[in-house]
Amino acid sequence: MNVQTWTYILVGLTFALYIGIAIWSRAGSTKDFYVAGGGVSPLANGMATAADWMSAASFISMAGIISFAGYDGSVYLMGWTGGYVLLALLLAPYLRKFGKFTVPDFIGDRYYSKTARIVAVICALIVSFTYVAGQMRGVGVVFSRFLQVDINTGVIIGMIIVLFYAVLGGMKGITYTQVAQYCVLIFAFMVPAIFISIQMTGNPIPQLGMGSTLNDGSGTFLLDKLDGLSTELGFNEYTDGSKSVTDIFAITLALMVGTAGLPHVIVRFFTVKKVKDARKSAGLALLLIAILYTTAPAVSVFAKTNLINTVSNEEYSSMPVWFKNWEETGLLSFDDKNEDGKIQYVADTSKNELTIDNDIMVLANPEIADLPAWVIALVAAGGLAAALSTAAGLLLVISASVSHDLVKKVFKPNISDKGELWVARGSATVAVIIAGYFGINPPGFVAAVVALAFGLAAASFFPAIVLGIFYKKMNKEGAISGMVVGIVLMLFYMTKFKFGWFGGGTTADWWFGISPEGFGSIAMIANFIVAIIVLRFTPEPPSNVQEIVENIRIPSGAGEATGH
């Protein structure tokens, strides 16, 4: 059977599975819709969190980015996993004890203020929408390459699937489909990685294969070989970066703190029964995520070495079939500058003839390594699972922000549970349509902004939540001004250096030599400082709020999550 047939079979089977689960786990109440009834086991929640977290970016793009960035790519590996330590130790248990439905719920109640709640809703919407547009695009790319439909049709098929199970099942449907999606995506990521690791180094464990010697009898270590190849072609050594230490530090910190502050991740910890379960499921989530995150850098090394060996200084006419396939999608292009019919892949841009999109490294890796057709098809199913699971989680945050935090808590407090459930479904539908629109007509800034969503989350939510738990006397004036200053500063810096607003600027103008991706760290610190200064000049919070804080610090007696 060929790749095409296999892809139809595997993608069809997994989609049928997701829909089946969605029908089985429909939501009957707002509690089902927002927090899956509050009775999810730590393992199921861990798997769902892992699938929720690992997006199209983790599955499709990350290994490719690291392939081209080498050591500099470490910021994503450490940043997107280290955040879970902060989440488990500083946020998850206390937010679970607090026992509400959404992040703005916490901010609004803890800071006894509608303004704080609305600021939190706006931050949640900005962060989630930038993120979800990227996911829909990812769905489109996978469809267009593997199922030969155009990207727009792909996006629409993805929209219908997500709409079906997110709108019908809410958090309950999403949780159990995410459990299935985790299994699909991790299997799809690991199988080719193990195959290639055996092929190149003889070691079946990619994490070890990456540090082993090559299989060709030369006794050279794989990483030394790649360092050699890279310098030969004029690139930096793979194991050395080109970014400054300050910038690497700042980006890693911004990604870690941003991870811990992302509403669609935090909200998952509202779904377990007890505080104890929240801690445990954070650990399980990270363990399950770490399987992919420690394999990805190995895949990067294998793929880069394979790629250089296959294309460098070879005849264009003798390129394998995958090369032509990917040229058609536009993700790979060859421009024979010196007209010698050979491919020159070098660091010098005036001589380099090959342009490669990051995303190819994972998607084409099995083809480059000449793996069986079913493995290639599996990667397509895995990429779709990763994109759909994250999109669904984000859509839920968007719909809950609108139906619960705005409609129920601000505009129409006496709405019935049934009415609220319908508003939630309606806003999820609208959100899917908007996300789909951006997937079909991606504004040029989507890719740039997805990475910055972390900076925005770091600059707004993280300080407000941490202070809310660990600083009993923190008041609403401090928290609100901190959040506003943090997010405005971050938006200013990112629009200035990414879109050229406010006079623009070049790398040389960066403050403290920190890139927009890393600026979330600075904006976060500004948030903390402003909050603490404002606190000094404003009244302390009422005593009942201080009691809430004392109460969430004690794990026992965590009632069921309530919204009322």
Added chain:
Amino acid sequence: MSEKQKKATAYWKENVRYLFILLAIWFIVSFGAGILFKEALDTIKIGGFKLGFWFAQQGSIYVFVILIFVYVRLMNKLDKKYGYND
């Protein structure tokens, strides 16, 4: 301060002490070994890995996972000690 409050305060203090220790390790393996001291550690090689590079792309992640499970164990014990396990 009531008996109940004293207990709560003592529990919180121990909790915060654990957090400081665990977060110190979190910082040392990632920002320390993986970034600030990467150059120095790279002079040591284990198998095909330069040590600083290994911490940045592998080691720190393993330590993160272990840290959370250690935290889970410590807190479960602490909850029991103070009778907050239900």
